[in-house]
Amino acid sequence: MVLHRQRRLKRLLEALVPYINANFLIIDQSHSVVLQNGINVDLNLKGALSTDVSGSVEVSMWNKNAHAKVKNKGALLVNGFCRVDTSFVESHVDFAMGGNSVLDMFVNLDFAKNPMAICLQVEQPSFIFRHNVRKTETIPGSKHLIKTLKRRSMFFPGKSFNVFKKNSDSCKIMLQPKKKKSFW
Numbered sequence: 001m002v003l004h005r006q007r008r009l010k011r012l013l014e015a016l017v018p019y020i021n022a023n024f025l026i027i028d029q030s031h032s033v034v035l036q037n038g039i040n041v042d043l044n045l046k047g048a049l050s051t052d053v054s055g056s057v058e059v060s061m062w063n064k065n066a067h068a069k070v071k072n073k074g075a076l077l078v079n080g081f082c083r084v085d086t087s088f089v090e091s092h093v094d095f096a097m098g099g100n101s102v103l104d105m106f107v108n109l110d111f112a113k114n115p116m117a118i119c120l121q122v123e124q125p126s127f128i129f130r131h132n133v134r135k136t137e138t139i140p141g142s143k144h145l146i147k148t149l150k151r152r153s154m155f156f157p158g159k160s161f162n163v164f165k166k167n168s169d170s171c172k173i174m175l176q177p178k179k180k181k182s183f184w
Contacts, residue, residue: 016054016071024049027078040085047078050100064112075100092136099129101156108174119171126158 027047034040055070077098084091106121130153137146162168 015056016069017056018052018054020051020053022051024051042083042085043080044082045078045080047076050075064110066107066109066111068107068109070105072103072105073100074102088139090136090138090140094134094136095132097129097131099127101125101127108171110174117170117174118167119174120163120167121171122161122163124159124161127156129154129156 025047026049027045029043029045031043032040033043052073053070054073055068057066057068059066075098077096079094079096081092081094083093102125104121104123104125106119106123108119108121110117130151132152133150135146135148138144
């Protein structure tokens with residue numbers, strides 16, 4: 001029975017129907033400033049946010065139960081550079097930061113019993129947020145070149161959210177493995 005339930009949930013994962021797909025440009029700015037000492041500074045920022053909401057539902061009138069899954073995916077990316085340009089030195093800094101995450105919601109409903117049992121589960125798988133910075137410095141007319149690259153990654157472990165106590169009690173009853181009745 002548990003294996004059958006796992007196969008059914010696997011089918012739910014594979015048959016997701018897209019509901020909302022959207023891409024948003026959250027920032028697009030370019031500034032050029034001449035400082036008081038005559039140095040030119042150029043700054044450029046671009047950022048995008050992408051989201052995808054999809055889900056699936058399976059209802060069985062025979063078994064008197066239903067299963068649903070909603071998958072919320074999102075990604076964020078911000079790129080930018082800053083350039084300082086003088087007659088004697090050029091300095092350039094590029095940076096990029098971004099990551100993507102998922103929030104899964106599962107609903108199991110058993111309406112064979114009275115009162116009806118419902119189990120809501122909310123999970124967030126682990127994800128990584130990355131931040132890269134590249135610095136370049138050159139002197140025009142010479143072979144002087146300095147490049148540095150720093151990469152940082154922040155790991156966020158996966159977690160499950162405890163919705164409320166009554167839901168947790170209902171999930172314990174619904175999702176525990178059923179004992180097989182022996183013939184003897």
